Amino acid sequence: MRRLVAWNLMTLDGYFEGKTLWALDFHETVWGDELHDFSLEQGREAGTLLFGRRTYEGMADYWTKATGDIADMMNSIDKAVATRTLDEATWNNTRLLKGDAVEAVRALKAEDRKDIFVFGSANLLDSLLTAGLVDEYRICLAPVVLGGGNPLFKPRESELRMRLESTRPLKTGGVVLTYRMNG
Amino acid sequence: MAKLVFAMNLSLDGYIDHEHFAPGPQLFRHWIDYERSIAGSVYGRRMYEIMSYWDEERPEWTADEREFAEAWRRQPKWVASRTLQSVGPNATLIGEDVEAAIRDLKDRHSGEIAIAGARLAGSLANLGLIDEYRLYFHPVVLGEGQPFFDGVRPKLRLEASDLIGEGIVRLTYVPA
Numbered sequence: 001m002r003r004l005v006a007w008n009l010m011t012l013d014g015y016f017e018g019k020t021l022w023a024l025d026f027h028e029t030v031w032g033d034e035l036h037d038f039s040l041e042q043g044r045e046a047g048t049l050l051f052g053r054r055t056y057e058g059m060a061d062y063w064t065k066a067t068g069d070i071a072d073m074m075n076s077i078d079k080a081v082a083t084r085t086l087d088e089a090t091w092n093n094t095r096l097l098k099g100d101a102v103e104a105v106r107a108l109k110a111e112d113r114k115d116i117f118v119f120g121s122a123n124l125l126d127s128l129l130t131a132g133l134v135d136e137y138r139i140c141l142a143p144v145v146l147g148g149g150n151p152l153f154k155p156r157e158s159e160l161r162m163r164l165e166s167t168r169p170l171k172t173g174g175v176v177l178t179y180r181m182n183g
Numbered sequence: 184m185a186k187l188v189f190a191m192n193l194s195l196d197g198y199i200d201h202e203h204f205a206p207g208p209q210l211f212r213h214w215i216d217y218e219r220s221i222a223g224s225v226y227g228r229r230m231y232e233i234m235s236y237w238d239e240e241r242p243e244w245t246a247d248e249r250e251f252a253e254a255w256r257r258q259p260k261w262v263a264s265r266t267l268q269s270v271g272p273n274a275t276l277i278g279e280d281v282e283a284a285i286r287d288l289k290d291r292h293s294g295e296i297a298i299a300g301a302r303l304a305g306s307l308a309n310l311g312l313i314d315e316y317r318l319y320f321h322p323v324v325l326g327e328g329q330p331f332f333d334g335v336r337p338k339l340r341l342e343a344s345d346l347i348g349e350g351i352v353r354l355t356y357v358p359a
């Protein structure tokens with residue numbers, strides 16, 4: 001069983017995007033050489049990138065037009081998108097996971113490859129966290145307070161307890177926190 | 184000139200609902216030492232009512248709890264409230280003009296004055312009175328609750344990142 005690692009940037013008040021879709025200006029406060037290298041390292045750790053449909057559409061649009069080492073990694077790597085509505089995925093090397101996302105991700109985890117990484121995809125991650133399918137959560141906390149927007153973590157039945165694995169402050173003022181999920 | 188600090192436990196997703204943050208021995212020791220170190224605390228009404236718990240001795244307390252209570256009682260407390268008529272030992276009500284009262288406290292003291300209460304912290308931050316934020320991130324996600332930053336969006340600069348133990352990381356920010 002391979003691991004599933006979630007990676008996201010979040011503000012100090014818990015938002016991963018602003019009030020509109022892809023309002024990600026706050027990323028600029030923490031982006032730099034360190035996160036660039038970190039992204040490439042994660043690309044090397046990853047066997048498959050997994051997305052929810054909305055994140056998939058934005059990522060596909062962005063990375064197919066981008067160039068550079070991160071774009072090369074994003075465009076070439078094995079990808080999967082969990083969706084009820086899409087009928088085809090045109091981004092290179094992308095599979096559709098139709099039907100029940102939790103069951104599809106269980107099957108994806110059983111494949112004999114390197115780890116699964118999920119970027120963005122807050123709604124999908126909410127289901128996966130509830131189903132206990134997330135093994136590790138890496139979060140870069142940006143020194144930003146948005147005051148409103150799209151929360152990374154959704155209201156839930158009970159609190160989610162984790163184990164702090166490491167902390168890494170960045171020169172830009174971001175802090176990368178790594179948590180292991182219990183259970 | 185005292186420094187005004189807002190230091191508080193919160194969840195990874197930014198909520199301060201206190202019933203989720205029962206401290207382990209390391210964190211409790213940390214807060215006891217902190218209570219001892221400060222020049223005093225400014226309370227909002229709700230947080231003062233919660234913390235007044237420590238004014239009345241309880242037979243079931245542990246040694247640590249008695250130590251915390253002692254430190255808490257010893258420090259001067261100022262309570263910003265429009266509704267409370269009276270406050271407990273070693274506490275003073277702040278009148279209508281909270282801003283003037285806080286500026287006066289900062290002038291008259293040295294060291295650190297702690298702000299207790301997110302709503303109060305939010306209004307003081309909007310007046311430009313908070314000098315430092317310390318966010319004690321607990322390894323827990325709540326999904327909803329009372330926000331640490333209440334009605335305020337300060338521009339911040341990361342000052343320090345410290346491990347407290349028990350899975351808690353303290354991030355210190357100052358206004359940018």
